[in-house]
Amino acid sequence: MIRLVIGAGTTEFFIGPRGSNYDGWLITDRHSLDALDAGDWSALFSESSIDRILAEHVIEHWTESQFLTFLANIEPFVAMTGSIRIAAPDGFHPEPAYIESVKPGGTGEGSSDHKVLYDCSSIERLIAGTNWSCEFLEYYDSEGEFHWKPWRISDGFIERSARFDERNQERPLSYTSLIFDLTKKTDRWASEY
Numbered sequence: 001m002i003r004l005v006i007g008a009g010t011t012e013f014f015i016g017p018r019g020s021n022y023d024g025w026l027i028t029d030r031h032s033l034d035a036l037d038a039g040d041w042s043a044l045f046s047e048s049s050i051d052r053i054l055a056e057h058v059i060e061h062w063t064e065s066q067f068l069t070f071l072a073n074i075e076p077f078v079a080m081t082g083s084i085r086i087a088a089p090d091g092f093h094p095e096p097a098y099i100e101s102v103k104p105g106g107t108g109e110g111s112s113d114h115k116v117l118y119d120c121s122s123i124e125r126l127i128a129g130t131n132w133s134c135e136f137l138e139y140y141d142s143e144g145e146f147h148w149k150p151w152r153i154s155d156g157f158i159e160r161s162a163r164f165d166e167r168n169q170e171r172p173l174s175y176t177s178l179i180f181d182l183t184k185k186t187d188r189w190a191s192e193y
Contacts, residue, residue, distance in 0.1 A: 001079060002026055002053030006035045007058035021157035025124045028041035038073045041192055045077045049086070052124055053084040057177070060102075060114045062087045063065055064126055067116075072132055075184070084132075085156030090178040091119035094144035098175065131185050138162055138179040157183070 003025045005016070009084025034040045035058070053074060059067050078084065089102035101108030105119050117123075120139045127134055137146045138161055148162060160177045162168060167175040 001082070002045065002049055003052040003054075003104075004028065005054045006033060007055055007057075007061075010040065010134075016024065021153060022158075025052075027055055035070050036062070036073065039079055041073050047076050048079045049165075050074070050077045051079055051082045052156055054079065054158075055084065056087045056156075056158050057089070057160060058117065059086060060104075060116055061110075063115050068088070068130065071127070071132060075131060078184065083155065083181045085151075085158070085179070085181050087158045087160060087177040087179045088118050089114070090140050090176060091117040091141055092144065092178075093141035093176065094140060095174070112183055113189075115173055118182075123178070123180060127182070132182040133185050134180050134182055136178075136180045137174065140176070140178075146176065151179070151181075 005022060005025050005027045006029070008027045008029050013026050016025040016027055028148060033044060035055075038157045059070070062070065074084070091096075091099070091103075093099060095100075099117070100106050102111055102114065104114040105112060106114065117125075119142070123134060123143060125135075135179055136147065136149075137151045138146075142145050146162070157164075158177060158179055159165065161179060162173055162176045
């Protein structure tokens, strides 16, 4: 089964090096796999061949419509027991400086290309009509309270997280992400077989 990182900032496919957090993962970027192009997916992967997909700070560079296109594109290729781990800037983060840095057109690195600032509520709304179920792993709620569940690095390492972002060593939770896993809805799968 394939474990795949998208949006990794590389121009070629390569396998994550031994001993790294991406050991054995296939590393890609837009130049080697356009995640919004259904033809790229069908040319490179077999149906149900992907076990894990990791997209760390990728979806905020797409419109909501493009994110839904991505989910539709990958659905045939993700195994029934597979998952997608996604991290994005968290629109409910309570620090104004964080929001200013990550919002579309903000002051942070790469934010000039950000299209959407997601939060747990907007993600739930967006995927409600899809064939995906969502489990939030790290996020702020609308009241500014931080929530987290233990998650396994082997299912997708997120550097910009409460646990691993170096900025949190001096000021805990100063930089976190909205982190969630998507899995195929099992009721749909059961009805097809």
